[in-house]
Amino acid sequence: MKHTEQRLRGETKFHGTIIDVVHDTVLLENGREALREVARHHGAVGIFAMDGGNVVLVRQFRYPIGRELLEIPAGKLEKGEEPYSAALRELREETGGLADKLEYLGAYYGSAGFCDEKLDLYFARLDSTGAADPDEDEFLTVERYPLADFEAMIARGEIADGKTLSAYTLARAAGRI
Amino acid sequence: MKHTEQRLRGETKFHGTIIDVVHDTVLLENGREALREVARHHGAVGIFAMDGGNVVLVRQFRYPIGRELLEIPAGKLEKGEEPYSAALRELREETGGLADKLEYLGAYYGSAGFCDEKLDLYFARLDSTGAADPDEDEFLTVERYPLADFEAMIARGEIADGKTLSAYTLARAAGRI
Numbered sequence: 001m002k003h004t005e006q007r008l009r010g011e012t013k014f015h016g017t018i019i020d021v022v023h024d025t026v027l028l029e030n031g032r033e034a035l036r037e038v039a040r041h042h043g044a045v046g047i048f049a050m051d052g053g054n055v056v057l058v059r060q061f062r063y064p065i066g067r068e069l070l071e072i073p074a075g076k077l078e079k080g081e082e083p084y085s086a087a088l089r090e091l092r093e094e095t096g097g098l099a100d101k102l103e104y105l106g107a108y109y110g111s112a113g114f115c116d117e118k119l120d121l122y123f124a125r126l127d128s129t130g131a132a133d134p135d136e137d138e139f140l141t142v143e144r145y146p147l148a149d150f151e152a153m154i155a156r157g158e159i160a161d162g163k164t165l166s167a168y169t170l171a172r173a174a175g176r177i
Numbered sequence: 178m179k180h181t182e183q184r185l186r187g188e189t190k191f192h193g194t195i196i197d198v199v200h201d202t203v204l205l206e207n208g209r210e211a212l213r214e215v216a217r218h219h220g221a222v223g224i225f226a227m228d229g230g231n232v233v234l235v236r237q238f239r240y241p242i243g244r245e246l247l248e249i250p251a252g253k254l255e256k257g258e259e260p261y262s263a264a265l266r267e268l269r270e271e272t273g274g275l276a277d278k279l280e281y282l283g284a285y286y287g288s289a290g291f292c293d294e295k296l297d298l299y300f301a302r303l304d305s306t307g308a309a310d311p312d313e314d315e316f317l318t319v320e321r322y323p324l325a326d327f328e329a330m331i332a333r334g335e336i337a338d339g340k341t342l343s344a345y346t347l348a349r350a351a352g353r354i
Binding site for chain 1: 209340343
């Protein structure tokens with residue numbers, strides 16, 4: 001049997017700059033009603049990029065968790081933007097990396113229990129690298145690591161970013177690395 | 178140079194059942210100010226559990242994304258609860274799985290750009306399996322797959338849950354599977 005929950009009614013409780021929050025009342029499988037609090041997000045993309053034998057990563061301060069993370073290049077979809085175009089744009093803006101094409105790795109849901117954010121993951125082999133062009137309020141450092149070094153960093157617990165671990169997993173499962 | 182952002186002031190814009198949302202004004206590296214919208218979450222745990230040669234997963238409908246996901250057992254921390262105890266509790270409640278001890282795999286941040294949710298990941302080898310005891314409004318199906326079948330499901334794009342992909346890779350990097 002497939003599990004499901006049916007929306008009965010709901011209301012937006014918060015309008016934000018990145019998320020909205022809705023409170024929906026849903027009908028459960030047992031006929032009862034329950035409240036579901038959902039953070040609505042426009043979606044995002046991430047790119048596992050290889051520059052020759054090196055994994056291309058960005059280090060940035062993540063204010064919500066009060067620490068730096070080492071992550072694959074990634075970013076939110078702009079209004080009306082397609083994920084594929086957004087991935088090429090973010091790769092170029094954050095790292096200067098240029099790729100002829102991207103391969104789709106899969107969808108990533110980081111916190112599907114309360115948030116609808118879908119992040120589309122891509123794999124890229126860089127053709128060349130130009131100048132990075134980050135947003136003016138975005139401060140990040142581009143770092144490149146040989147694949148074996150990156151895997152050793154994972155084993156040492158130095159990669160805590162979910163989309164980065166997931167993109168590596170999917171790229172490896174797809175035989176790209 | 179380490180990147181950082183310093184909180185200047187802020188206010189809570191939304192109090193919810195799972196998250197609160199704050200708007201903080203921060204001081205950037207370039208001396209300018211910026212708004213950071215942050216969803217505050219109490220934290221959670223997830224367990225990559227092996228029952229003999231089988232990976233123990235739960236299938237459940239995730240209302241925010243309107244589809245089922247196949248995931249490792251996981252759940253939110255209860256008030257004042259330690260992650261280790263929460264992981265043993267969630268493993269038992271969701272799957273009936275009992276383990277003598279858990280090994281820590283690492284931290285997982287699913288959406289650190291706007292949410293502070295930290296999920297602590299553990300590895301377990303089940304000693305035995307009793308009766309599952311899910312929350313009364315929680316409907317899930319426990320499924321067990323041989324490790325090679327689970328890896329084939331990853332390669333086919335059937336695992337889209339970030340904590341599940343991440344826990345698999347951390348367990349593999351740690352030599353547990």
